[in-house]
Amino acid sequence: MIKNHSIDADMVRHVEQIRLEMQAAAARAGRDPRSVRLMAVTKTVPAEIVNRAIDAGVALLGENRAQELLEKYEHYAPAEIHFIGHLQTNKVRSVVDKVSMIESVDSLRLAQEINRQAGRLGRTMDILLQVNVGREASKSGFFAEELAEALQAVSGLAHVRVKGLMAIPPKCDNDKQSGKFFCIMNKIFLDIRDKKLDNICMDELSMGMSADYIPAIENGATIVRLGTALFGKRSMPGPPAE
Ligand SMILES: *Cc1c(COP(=O)(O)O)cnc(C)c1O
Numbered sequence: 001m002i003k004n005h006s007i008d009a010d011m012v013r014h015v016e017q018i019r020l021e022m023q024a025a026a027a028r029a030g031r032d033p034r035s036v037r038l039m040a041v042t043k044t045v046p047a048e049i050v051n052r053a054i055d056a057g058v059a060l061l062g063e064n065r066a067q068e069l070l071e072k073y074e075h076y077a078p079a080e081i082h083f084i085g086h087l088q089t090n091k092v093r094s095v096v097d098k099v100s101m102i103e104s105v106d107s108l109r110l111a112q113e114i115n116r117q118a119g120r121l122g123r124t125m126d127i128l129l130q131v132n133v134g135r136e137a138s139k140s141g142f143f144a145e146e147l148a149e150a151l152q153a154v155s156g157l158a159h160v161r162v163k164g165l166m167a168i169p170p171k172c173d174n175d176k177q178s179g180k181f182f183c184i185m186n187k188i189f190l191d192i193r194d195k196k197l198d199n200i201c202m203d204e205l206s207m208g209m210s211a212d213y214i215p216a217i218e219n220g221a222t223i224v225r226l227g228t229a230l231f232g233k234r235s236m237p238g239p240p241a242e
Contacts, residue, residue: 008052015056018229025217036217039082041209041227043068044234047075053230054079062225063099066091073098084166084206084225086140089113097121103128103166103206103223106140111154118159126163128206129154131188133181134170141167144188151192155199164204164222165189169212178212182219189220 015038023033040053041062050061054077061076063069064085073081082101089110095102096117105111105127118125129150132141142150154162165188169181185207193202208216210229217224228234 007055011052011056014230015053015058018226021214022217022224025214029218029220031217031220035222037223039084039206039223039225040230041084041225042072043085043227045227045231047072049231051075051077058230060223062103063095066095069098070094082206082223092117093120096123096125101126101128101163104130104140105154106130106132106142108150108153111150111157111160115157115160124159124161126161127154128164128166128204129162131165131167131185133167133185133188136170139168144184147188147192151197151200155197162200164202164206165192166204166206168209169207172212175212175215179215179219182207182212182216182221186220 018038022036022038026033026036037060038058039060039062040050040058042050043064050072059079061079061081062084063081066087081099082103083095083099084103086106087095087102087104087110092113096114102114102125105114111127114125114127129147130141131147132139132143135143151162154160165185167185169178172178185205189202189205192200204222205220206223206225208221208224210226213221213224213226
């Protein structure tokens with residue numbers, strides 16, 4: 001039998017199942033199911049397996065590490081790529097020409113370097129500001145009270161466009177607990193959106209991973225970032241959860 005090798009029936013069913021759950025969560029919250037995008041988080045996953053997810057219809061990839069992106073980039077089937085890991089300023093140059101958004105902007109210094117490198121290429125980079133919603137020492141990101149000043153500063157950068165916020169809330173035992181953090185994030189997001197700041201869009205709220213994407217969608221997430229739920233448990237030691 002002639003078979004298209006790039007299509008993996010198990011992956012297709014799996015993605016379908018996740019999409020149904022995402023749609024149900026959106027419906028419960030009275031949201032348009034099309035307002036939430038599914039991102040495949042690729043860390044430690046070989047390009048060949050990532051491509052099965054792309055072939056199954058996942059159009060957005062999330063990359064954690066500049067080095068890993070460089071190694072896998074040219075082996076990927078066509079997809080949109082966002083950078084979602086902690087990004088050192090000296091690595092910005094190697095990612096700006098490969099991604100359409102940097103979601104993990106956690107300092108003004110990083111935003112300034114993205115501005116510089118995007119300017120060199122004559123382009124504008126979409127970014128999200130990362131918020132440390134659980135105020136954890138182990139995580140990067142702005143505290144809520146630092147956002148107004150950061151937005152003000154970033155809005156003056158010609159080659160950077162703020163599109164919204166990203167967060168990795170603390171690990172919780174259940175949906176109700178994680179729901180509280182997502183609810184706080186949604187409130188911060190809507191408060192900023194209501195201010196209609198110059199050069200600042202609040203279109204994207206990236207939050208929710210394999211363990212908690214349902215409460216994230218119920219609380220306004222527009223991008224959920226799934227690794228384990230799509231590809232299974234990572235066998236190789238991955239980077240920490242950011
Ligand atoms: C690893 C990672 C994810 C996905 O985590 P899973 O629990 O495997 O779904 C999402 N976002 C970021 C920033 C990550 O580093």
